[in-house]
Amino acid sequence: MKVLVFTKYPRMGASSRLRTLQYLPLLEQHGFEFTVRSLFDEAYLENLYNNSSRSRLAVLKYYCKRLITLFSVYRYDLIWIEYELFPYLPAFAERYLRLIGKEYIVDYDDAIFHNYDLFDNSIIRKFLAKKIDMVMAKSSCVIAGNAYLAERARAAGGKYIEWVPTVVDQSRYVPMLKEKGNQKVIGWIGSPSTQKYILDIKEALHTVCELHSARLLLVGATQDIVDEFSGIEVEVAAWSEDSEAQLIQQMDIGVMPLPDGPWEKGKCGYKLIQYMACGIPVVASPVGVNNDIISDGKCGYLADNLEQWADSLSILLSSQEKRQMLGDAGRKAVEKTYSLQVQAPILARIFNSIIKSDVT
Template sequence: MRVLLFSKYSRRGASSRLRSLQYLPLLRGYGIDVEVHPLFSDEYLDAIFHGNGRSAMANAWRRGVHRFKELLRSGEHDVAWIEGELFPYLPSMVESLLARSVKPYVVDYDDALFHRYDLSSNRLIRGLLGRKIDRVMRDAACVVAGNSYLAERAARAGAPRIEVIPTVVDERRYRPVDHQEDRRPVIGWIGSPLTENYLLDQRDVLEKVCVEHDARLLLVGAKASVVDRFHGFDPEVLPWTEESEADAIARMDIGIMPLRDGPWERGKCGYKLIQYMACGLPVVASRVGANIDIVRHGESGFLATDRASWESSLVQLIEDRAMRLRMGQAGRVAVEETYCLHTQAPRLAEVLHSVGQNRCAA
């Protein structure tokens, strides 16, 4: 079976790496060969991270032309697999034409992409594109959603088939670590410069807890300058790389995921929580969206709703090593049972096979 994957990024982009590209070796074992065509290049990501909007826009236009050419030869494949949409900020006409040309497509969502349009501050975008993603969902042979919030939107859009497949880790890359009892506990966060504002929302709590309870703070993927935003102690900042992220998380004792409670945040899939849990860490997370499904409050970690609950949760874990170990073990079990590559790969393979077979039957 041949599948043409229209991903958003190469492996450098987290959404593409985690939602599709990490599955490709396992899918080959199910007889599925996937040809990958990312929309945005690594140069585009470099331009975005360094604030070079003009360079990013020029690169996006070039890649858009290339994607259109690839669409013209999509008939050589059995199924198209789309990450979110084919062309950002353009109407859903291309996806509709793809569906009507007897080329079934599977579309995958790991965030609330539809809010880019229906909640845009630009009235023209809301008017022209506010229902774009609903039409893409409706025309798909199957919508794969990373959490229940995204699945509910697909259901309201009239998607004919919806499968919830969480964003998962390759559990073989993450090993639980039992740290020395007499070392200073390390509170850890992993993310990117684009998400560090969520971390800074809890800056006052983190400062207080680290200073008063002699804990350390390790930040992976934040800008180096974020250190200047903290007072009374110096967090350690490590650059993110795909090769080093598991080792960096293994240096932590507690993993955190602060979020705001808004429409965009409810669409997030809680991946960093799953990374922490895969390393046997207890977690503290905002009680928002997929976090509520991933964290078993009081068993694998704590769900916090305000500054007081953030502080009390962190203090409990800092002071009680046995609790950290117990919750970390529970989190690792949850990863092995639900949130790992080898558990979800058969489900994804079944989706692609069934869509391809239905096309042949038609």
């Protein structure tokens, strides 16, 4: 069974890597054959991460290349789309797929519909506010990473909606035994664009690090963030796919602060799942899917203000037994639900059901 995969980015892009590309080897064992076509390349992503300008001519070339690929869809049994085919253009390509009777699945791990319905430009809002709703409604299946995204798909008229969380490969992320008496580490993993969230709990982190002689490990942040935490020990580590699991293993507690906004409700809690897979207890803002992951897994604390952040972190820093208990619970939740090994067969079932329904 042949599947054409339209990702937004190559493997360097987190959403494409986690929601699509990491699944391919396991799905191939279920009899699927994949052809992957990303919209943007690594050069575009590097410019994006470095806040460099992106050439409009280059973007036009990317779009033209994807348009050409669309004429080959008849060779495939199923089309798998990340988000949308052409960002900031009307959904003509998705309409074309339905017009020719080609089944497509669309996957969301982010509230990208807010790119349009909350855009500052009134022209974008007028013409594209309902674009993603139309893409969802025309799809054979919407795969949603959390309840907020699934609810949007239902409201849009999606015919078939499945929840598939963002997951880790549990064979790569494993707990590591910590030596007693070592300096405790509060950790965070993210990117330069999301490091602003860690600053929202700066006062609480200062308080507990000074009180418990702990240090911070910030993976994926820029070096200048160290200046925001004068007086406590801070290590900034560069992110890479090869090293992220080993860096998380060095942490004693993982944190995920978030403001309670419409964009944040679309997040799928991947940081929490990374921490949990390494047997690390978590503290997170009670926003969106964070509530479900922590409540269901019983693997940490939800903190709604600076006082709660400081209290939760202090409890964990003071008790190795509590850290172990919550960390073990998180690891079990990953093995039960939030792992590649669990969710790949579910994706295979979804694909098979759509392909078989198309044949019949």
